[in-house]
Structures are given as C-alpha cells and as structure tokens.
Amino acid sequence: xxxxxxxxxxxxxxxxxxxxxxxxxxxxxxxxxxxxxxxxxxxxxxxxxxxxxxxxxxxxxxxxxxxxxxxxxxxx
Numbered sequence: 001x002x003x004x005x006x007x008x009x010x011x012x013x014x015x016x017x018x019x020x021x022x023x024x025x026x027x028x029x030x031x032x033x034x035x036x037x038x039x040x041x042x043x044x045x046x047x048x049x050x051x052x053x054x055x056x057x058x059x060x061x062x063x064x065x066x067x068x069x070x071x072x073x074x075x076x
Contacts, residue, residue, distance in 0.1 A: 009044045023065040
C-alpha cells in the first residue's frame, strides 16, 4: 500500500504513468528529480504518510525502494 501511494505521488509530480514507476526506479536518473523536485516530494510524503523525513534521509534516497523502506520503518 505504501508503494502504491508513493507511486501515485511520483507519477503526479513528474507527469508520468504510474506503471512506469517500480521499486527500482532511480529518482534522479529515471525521473530526472532535482533538489527542488525532491523538496516537493518530501513535503507530499510527509503530508500523505504523516512522517517527518530528515534532510539526511531525503538526501540519501536514491530509489523508490529507499523511500518505501523509510516510510514503512517510520509510519505510526
């Protein structure tokens, strides 16, 4: 369920088809995410999942799987 919600957020952010986003999707290489995109994504994640994403975690997230793992570990 976390992956599906995150995939919808990313698809909306990048204007891409949800089916093109997998756990292995690289945020920078595959989606072209820059630092501004990442800030927007992090805010959307914090709102949707009610978690606080530390700057270090956001900076180190490379793939969709990285973000899913963080959310699953920190969801209340």
